[in-house]
Amino acid sequence: MASRIVMDTLADFSPSLLRSSENLGGDHSEQPSFLLTTMAEQAHAAVRAYADRHPSFYGMGTTLVMAHLMALPAPRLLVLNVGDSRAYLVREGRITQLTRDHTLVDDYVREGRLTAEQAARHPDRHVLTRAIGLESVLQSDLVPVDVFIGDVVLLCSDGLTKMLPDERIEEIAHSHRDNPPLVTQALIQAALDNGGIDNITVVACAMTGLPDQGNIH
Secondary structure, X not given: OHHHHHHHHHHHHHHHHHHHHHHOOOOOXXXXXXXXXXXXXXXXXXXHHXXXXXXXXXXXXXXXXXXXXXXXXXXXEEEXXXXXXXXXXXXXXXXXXXXXXXXXXXXXXXXXXXXXXXXXXXXXXXXXXXXXOOOOOOOOEEEEEEOOOOOEEEEEOHHHHOOOOHHHHHHXXXXXXXXXXXXXXXXXXXXXXXXXXXXXXXXEEEXXXXXXXXXXX
């Protein structure tokens, strides 16, 4: 339910984000950044309002990762995330995680209390420190990323990353980099083949040319 409310809210606000980008000239990211953050905050408020009206849904929440491509002189992607849904960039066969997980064990790794290997096996590895709908004030990360022809951008839920290591995600995304629908299908199937214990959501975007101002939808 939380995920559906978030998606419906984002769909309502996305035309405003697209119009703002079309009306901007030059290297201006302030308005899209503001609108992307506002969209997440509105989705957060909608989830909390629904839970207030329906006590049986008290405490529900969800994670979020979304991206917006700006047609600038050098194309740039704005990525926003809350929780442990991730964005990846696959460039020349190498994968980079663009977002950071808002989880308890990820905090422990950054603080030096756990190694990455220990975190991967920790019983609390999926305990979230941020989520849409939980705290009264939403905290999100916003990351700008320059993109180039040949890049593949992946947005995914933890249903994928629980099942596949980054190396396997990299291999599949790079091997099908010219066919984004095939990337999503192959990744989902690989995750299912490995157990598929959670919902698996994947969006793949390939940069096949430089976008112009009218080609950012």
